[in-house]
Amino acid sequence: xxxxxxxxxxxxxxxxxxxxxxxxxxxxxxxxxxxxxxxxxxxxxxxxxxxxxxxxxxxxxxxxxxxxxxxxxxxxxxxxxxxxxxxxxxxxxxxxxxxxxxxxxxxxxxxxxxxxxxxxxxxxxxxxxxxxxxxxxxxxxxx
Numbered sequence: 001x002x003x004x005x006x007x008x009x010x011x012x013x014x015x016x017x018x019x020x021x022x023x024x025x026x027x028x029x030x031x032x033x034x035x036x037x038x039x040x041x042x043x044x045x046x047x048x049x050x051x052x053x054x055x056x057x058x059x060x061x062x063x064x065x066x067x068x069x070x071x072x073x074x075x076x077x078x079x080x081x082x083x084x085x086x087x088x089x090x091x092x093x094x095x096x097x098x099x100x101x102x103x104x105x106x107x108x109x110x111x112x113x114x115x116x117x118x119x120x121x122x123x124x125x126x127x128x129x130x131x132x133x134x135x136x137x138x139x140x141x142x143x
Contacts, residue, residue, distance in 0.1 A: 003047070003061055004038040010054060025053040057081065057091070076120040078106075083118055086129065 001009075011021060018036070022029045027042075027050070034040040042050065047061040054060075060081075080098075083106075084091045098108040098116050105126050106118035123129075 002038060003041050004036055006061055007035060007050075010056065010060075014054065016054075021054075025050050077116075078118040078120045078123055080116055080118070083123065087127070 011017075016024075018029055018032050021027075021032055025032075027046070031040070031042075035042060044062060048058045051058050051060040080091050080094050084094045087094065095108065095114065095116065097103050098106050098118070099110075099114060101107065103118075103126075105122035106116065108117075109115050
């Protein structure tokens with residue numbers, strides 16, 4: 001998903017106008033208009049600033065791989081925020097469960113900081129969830 005699409009989606013969820021987004025972030029309305037049109041994309045620093053102002057994780061506009069990367073490998077490492085959203089739990093709850101070894105579909109390793117791995121195929125199978133049609137994790141479906 002492009003930055004413009006993510007920003008539009010978040011603005012819709014928060015019911016924000018371009019004017020209100022400008023007020024919250026301190027970014028000019030013309031810049032916001034260009035971001036939404038996809039004509040320009042803000043720097044990583046500005047993306048983090050926008051995310052903080054909108055009350056989402058700093059890496060909200062940076063971290064997530066596009067769906068095309070998710071579809072290419074049946075052993076895909078699902079992002080924690082996606083798993084948390086699917087499970088209707090917090091990111092911290094998922095991280096804690098992975099750190100404690102509570103989930104059979106992923107694990108956490110600590111070196112200087114925690115690293116996480118969530119096997120997409122095992123996650124959907126174990127949780128008994130239907131894989132969204134836009135995500136192919138190499139699991140055969142019954143017809």
